[in-house]
Amino acid sequence: MKKIVAVPLFLFILFSCSKTNTFIHCSDWVGDYTFHEDPVPTATGINKIMQWELSVTQQNDTCWGTLEITGLTTYIKLLTTLSGDSSRVDVMYNKYLDGSEDFKQGEVLFSLSRDSNKIITRWNRLQPLLADNPEAEGACFRLLKKAKYKDL
Structure with a gap:
């Protein structure tokens, strides 16, 4: 009888303490976000955007993000994970x-947090x-579309 109780208890403790077990809250972040930097004028009269x-x-238990950064002469597309x-x-x-930049796998690019109805970005x-x-942080990204459960 002790073994029957011990095995499920051990499995519960093992999975509840996992550092990568973030899928429970992952669905709270699923959706599309956007951030437009303030335009910067150039000598040619065309604004940099x-x-x-x-x-x-x-x-499954992983949040994936596709990050695209687009400007007049810039295009970067990255696959990210969220934790x-x-x-x-x-x-x-x-x-x-x-695109090409010098990032290391697992490196934190930036963090997002919720502050009432704003999303705060902390740049890394x-x-x-x-x-x-x-600025090191600010209300940069905004939610465009929250995915519905059936979209997952």
């Missing part, structure tokens, strides 16, 4: 889909590309 799009999906909970996640580099390895001295 930079648009960031983060699309978060869930597969955290329902109030805060780290967006971490996984691999390049297009990646920062806004047009600003000379970007």
